Amino acid sequence: MSQKKIxxxxxxxxxxxGGNVPDSWSALLAGESGASTLDKDWVARYELPVTFAAQAKVPAADILERVETKRLDPGSQFALIAAREAWADAGAPDIDPERIAVDYATGIGGIWTLVDAWETLRERGPRRVLPMTVPMLMPNGPAAAISMSLSARGGARTVVSACASSTESIANGYEHLQAGLADIIIAGGTEAAIHPLPIASFAAMQALSKRNDDPQRASRPYDVNRDGFVLGEGAGAIVLETEEHALARGARIYAELAGGAVTSDSFHITAPDPEGSGAARAMLAALDQAGAAITDVGHVNAHATSTPVGDIAEYNAMARVFGDHLDSIAVSATKAATGHLLGGTGALEAIFTILALHHRTAPPTINLDDQDPSIPLDVVTSPRDLGQQQLLAISNSFGFGGHNAVVAFRSV
Structure with missing residues (x-):
């Protein structure tokens, strides 16, 4: 069966x-950092060893109606903001609601709702637990909120695969459009887990940076002094449709989603396969679906969390895939600026990858002072012109559980 162009x-x-795509992109190109010291009383109360994170630049309450913030977990609030912006950016298409679908994701779900409800139950009893607790905490809450807000009745699917979640949802959106299950899909992911429990847990496993005195420089992918990731929050959403459908309604096209793939390491619940074989298979499969050669790839938005073992494992995977061509690929590690949005990170990085193709500019990797000699990548440290030729770019996402997801975009 012939493939449709998505x-x-x-x-x-x-x-x-930033609170939207233009502001986020501008700040990224300017080399800004979203990390800051947490001004929360619970940081001292729980004596957290890590006292900073990358919080959403614009609080959801500044954008949504009060009733929405009361009835939605913060993760669903972020999802709704991102999806509404994407839908408006796509021209708010007037099509049959049964031909609009949602492929959305989260890595953890409504942790604020869950833990707050547990504390209410323990301290005040069952009668004080809010009736909306379950709808607010369930991982499919963001997809449901988007579906109801945009009248999407063609299906609202949820992926929960840790930090690979939203990239996998984008790959699923590609497949669902190929299968003709919808005419338009809103895909992406969200996370709102800057909460004492995840911070304490990630810190206990030595996954978080402990640069409490310098949070803006804490996330430093590929640097010899990297010591862990910075926890972030937020959401991303992209509108996908077939080229035929987009042209028929006169839509602006940013890029082609040329392919996507998912594999699993079957290695360790938290550590990546150090050889990167599963991640390499995902990259190759995405390129195969895109009908592309490795030499077509000119840009990679790397997963690059700034952990000592994770960055090397991803480099090993890229070296297996690209060989000598890796020297010709401009690599951006944007978590240095945004922190790690867990289940929302792939969606945000897909947007940055799309914009890199659209504007022919690879965004910078900040905080790289002394590049690890065991990771000899061509890392972009200031905005770089990608040229005007047709270009393929990939975005990598890897998650606890050995989940690997890769999406490939082609310039138009």
Whole structure:
């Protein structure tokens, strides 16, 4: 069966760099950091060893109606903001609601709702637990909120695969459009887990940076002094449709979603396969679906969390895939600026990858002072012109459980 050409016609995000896509992109190009010291009483109360994170630049309450913030977990609030921006950016298409679908994701779900409800139950009893607790905490809450807000009745699917979640949802959106299950899909992911429990847990496993005195420089992918990731929050959403459908309604096209793939390491619940074999298979499969050669790839938005073992494992995977061509690929590690949005990170990085192709500019990797000699990548440290030729770019996402997801975009 011949493959349809799938294109991106709308972008939306709320991130540690900005409350929308243009502001997030501008701050990224300017080399800004979204990390800051947490001004929360619970940091001292729980004596947390890490006292900073990358919080959303614009609080959801500044954008949404009060009733929405009361009835939605923060993760769903971010999702709704991103999806509405993406939908408006795509021209708010007037099509049959049964032909609009949602492929959305989260890595953890409504942790604020869950833990708050547990504390209410323990301290005040069952009668004080809110009736909306379960709808607010369930991982499919963000997809449901988007579906109801945009009258999307063609399906609202949820992926929960840790930090690979939203990239996997984008790959699923590609497949669902190929299968003709919808005419338009809103895909992406969200996370709102800057909460004492995840911070304490990630810190206990030595995953978080402990640069409490210098949070803006804490996330430093590929640097010899990297010591862990910075926890972030926010959401991203992209509108996908077939090229035929987009052209028929006169939509602006940012880029082609040329392919996507998912594999698993079957290695360790938290550590990546150090050889990167599963991640390499995902990259190769995405390129195969895109009908592309490795030499077509000119840009990679790397997963690059700033952990000592994770960055090397991803480099090993890229070296297996690209060989000598790796020297010709401009690599951006944007978590240095945004922190790690867990289940929302792939969606935000897909948007940055799309914009890199659209504007022919690879965004910078900040905080790289002394590059690890065991990771000899061509890392972009200031905005770089990608040229005007047709270009393929990939965005990598890897998660606890050995989940690997890769999406490939082609310039138009």
């Amino acid at each position: 294109v991106v016609t709308g972008l939306g995000a709320t991130s540690p760099l």
